[in-house]
Amino acid sequence: MLRDLEVDFLLTNDDGIDALGLQAIGQAIGAIGTMAMVAPDTVRSCCSHAVTTAEALQVVQIDSVRWKVSGTPADCIRVAIKHLRIRPKWVLSGVNEGGNLGVDIHYSGTVAGAREAALMGLRSMAISQYLRRDRPRHWELSALRAIHAWSQLQSLELGPTEFWNINLPVVESARVDLPLVQCSPEPQMLTYDFACVDPEPSDMASSNMASSNMASSDQTQWLKYRSNYQERPRSESLDVEQCFSGQITATRLSSKF
Numbered sequence: 272m273l274r275d276l277e278v279d280f281l282l283t284n285d286d287g288i289d290a291l292g293l294q295a296i297g298q299a300i301g302a303i304g305t306m307a308m309v310a311p312d313t314v315r316s317c318c319s320h321a322v323t324t325a326e327a328l329q330v331v332q333i334d335s336v337r338w339k340v341s342g343t344p345a346d347c348i349r350v351a352i353k354h355l356r357i358r359p360k361w362v363l364s365g366v367n368e369g370g371n372l373g374v375d376i377h378y379s380g381t382v383a384g385a386r387e388a389a390l391m392g393l394r395s396m397a398i399s400q401y402l403r404r405d406r407p408r409h410w411e412l413s414a415l416r417a418i419h420a421w422s423q424l425q426s427l428e429l430g431p432t433e434f435w436n437i438n439l440p441v442v443e444s445a446r447v448d449l450p451l452v453q454c455s456p457e458p459q460m461l462t463y464d465f466a467c468v469d470p471e472p473s474d475m476a477s478s479n480m481a482s483s484n485m486a487s488s489d490q491t492q493w494l495k496y497r498s499n500y501q502e503r504p505r506s507e508s509l510d511v512e513q514c515f516s517g518q519i520t521a522t523r524l525s526s527k528f
Contacts, residue, residue, distance in 0.1 A: 273356045278336070279304030281359035281388075283347045284367060285315045285380030288339040292366035292400060295410035296417055300363075303418065305336075307359070309351040312339040316369075320345050320383040330354070344384030352391055362388035363421070365398030366413050370438050370500065372401070372511045373457030376524065382436055386526050389434040396421060396435040401514050403441050403501065413439055415447045420519050423451050432526035438514045451519040457511040459504035465494040 280300050284293045288310040300306045312331070321343045329341040330350055338355065340347045344364060351357045364384030371379040381397050388395035398417045402408065420437045429435075436456075442449065470493040505512040510520040 273354075275356045275358045276307060276336075277358045278307045279360050280306040281348075281351055281357055281362045281393075282306055282308045283310050283344050283351070283362070283364050283384045285311065285318060285344045285364075285384065286368050287311050287314045288333070288337070290314075290368060291408075291410045292368055292413060295414035296363065296366050296398070299411070299414040299418055304360075307351070307355075307357045308337040309347045309355065309357070310339060311343065311347060312341050315343050315380050317378050318343045318380040318383070319378050320386060321380075322346055322349065344380045345387040348384055348387040348391070352388075352393075359393065361421070361425070362393050362395035363398060363417070364388075364395065365400075365437075366410070366417050366439070367397070367399035368402065369399060370401035370514065371397060371399040371436065372438050372514055372520070373503070373509070374460050376436060376456060376522075382524070385434045385436070386524070389429075389432045390526050392431075394425075394429055394434075396424070396437055398437045398439070400439045401441055406441050409445075412445060412447070416449060416519065419448050420451055420521065424521055429523070430525070434524055434526070436522040436524050438510060438520045440514050440517045440519065442517045449517070449519050451521055452513050453521045453523065454508060454510050454513050456522050456524075457504065457506055457509040459506065461498055461500065461503040463496060463498035466497050468493050468495045 322345045323342045364381050367381040376382045385395040385397035400413045514520045
């Protein structure tokens, strides 16, 4: 029978166990406490709060404190608490590759990992790094800023099923202790459309449409999602505007209906 594994932090994400953001915070968190890591075995971005109930989950132990799971972030939290008997003081989901601002919270697997933990009565935080194509990525710095955000908020009381959603900005400075603002999520959706494209083999496989007859059918269209994250609508004082202007944003979310 497994014994309880008591740790300061349980880490997960939706970018997969090998994601640079997760690995960076895993290394950085060792400076302030103990940790365990239970994360998807592959990328599960935009999976929202999906859980696996009909299929078996494969759980692979990597070392004494790390496991990968063939499921979603919410699955990982469930497996960590219910099966692996990990007992964390905090659950951190991230650092995600890309922002989870405004209505993104409804689609995000990163946010769902923190939400699932909150539903279990655990203190939790989703952490995401807003990205720009014209700026380099510095995951070690992102991890330090994530820990800075946690240190600013960890003493604040969270209500039942409440959790934090953190977004880190892109700034020129290498400063770790960027200003942190508590704010509400932007209610306006990211503008998007679809473009007709020729399918890739992976597209047909993932859609169960590998048949050449189906792929070439006049009634079949292949669409590619298009958007510009940097041009999304933003309102003064809400999370998108605050993060885009260089602040670390902290939004208190609730899982209550």
